[in-house]
Amino acid sequence: AGRERGDPRFAPSTFFILAAAMQALQGAAFLARSRPARSDSTLPASGGAHVADASSVSACTVEQKSPLQAKLLMVGCLFVYAATYTMPSLQPFMAGGYSSATERQQLLLWMLILQNAGDVLGRLATALVSAGRVMLVSWSLLLAAAFLAAIVAAVSHDQAANQISYDAAIILLPAICGVYYFSRGLLVTTFYLYARSLGSAEMVQ
Numbered sequence: 001a002g003r004e005r006g007d008p009r010f011a012p013s014t015f016f017i018l019a020a021a022m023q024a025l026q027g028a029a030f031l032a033r034s035r036p037a038r039s040d041s042t043l044p045a046s047g048g049a050h051v052a053d054a055s056s057v058s059a060c061t062v063e064q065k066s067p068l069q070a071k072l073l074m075v076g077c078l079f080v081y082a083a084t085y086t087m088p089s090l091q092p093f094m095a096g097g098y099s100s101a102t103e104r105q106q107l108l109l110w111m112l113i114l115q116n117a118g119d120v121l122g123r124l125a126t127a128l129v130s131a132g133r134v135m136l137v138s139w140s141l142l143l144a145a146a147f148l149a150a151i152v153a154a155v156s157h158d159q160a161a162n163q164i165s166y167d168a169a170i171i172l173l174p175a176i177c178g179v180y181y182f183s184r185g186l187l188v189t190t191f192y193l194y195a196r197s198l199g200s201a202e203m204v205q
Contacts (some may be wrong), residue, residue, distance in 0.1 A: 019086060073195055078123070078141065083147045084184055093154035094173050097161030107173055114178030122185025126193065129186065136190060143183035149176050
């Protein structure tokens with residue numbers, strides 16, 4: 001059976017702490033799994049030892065081509081996906097401060113609509129936006145700002161409902177979700193396209 005509004009099974013802060021811990025564990029597992037395996041094999045000591053195999057030289061060159069960019073892409077993908085998996089849990093709390101069930105339903109409905117529209121439009125926007133470093137940093141900062149705004153709105157939903165009217169919230173809260181998911185769709189597609197330019201398929205994977 002459900003519980004009364006003022007007597008929840010656990011506080012939102014408890015939920016967010018547990019969610020953050022799970023995301024941290026997932027991130028640690030991802031980083032551990034992504035570390036390149038060490039190879040104990042050595043080049044044969046023969047008369048042709050001074051002549052390296054062409055394929056081995058090519059592979060080493062690809063692996064050492066841009067390690068910093070590869071690591072930054074990996075960290076960026078980790079942050080984007082961790083935040084994206086957290087957003088659906090934040091949205092009900094963002095709308096939860098309003099007393100009317102109809103208002104909460106409408107807020108959540110429009111957040112979901114802007115979520116799907118923003119993600120699709122963000123992916124399509126990669127055909128119009130160049131994948132430069134400035135663009136990646138700009139959209140990453142915008143995504144982080146939207147995610148931070150969603151966290152603040154979710155954690156302080158009662159105070160936000162007292163300060164922001166429903167008429168303003170029906171525009172503001174879905175806009176936060178729309179901006180986040182637009183940035184997310186654009187970034188993950190750009191990350192993938194940019195990763196393909198770094199080297200071989202083994203390195204990209």
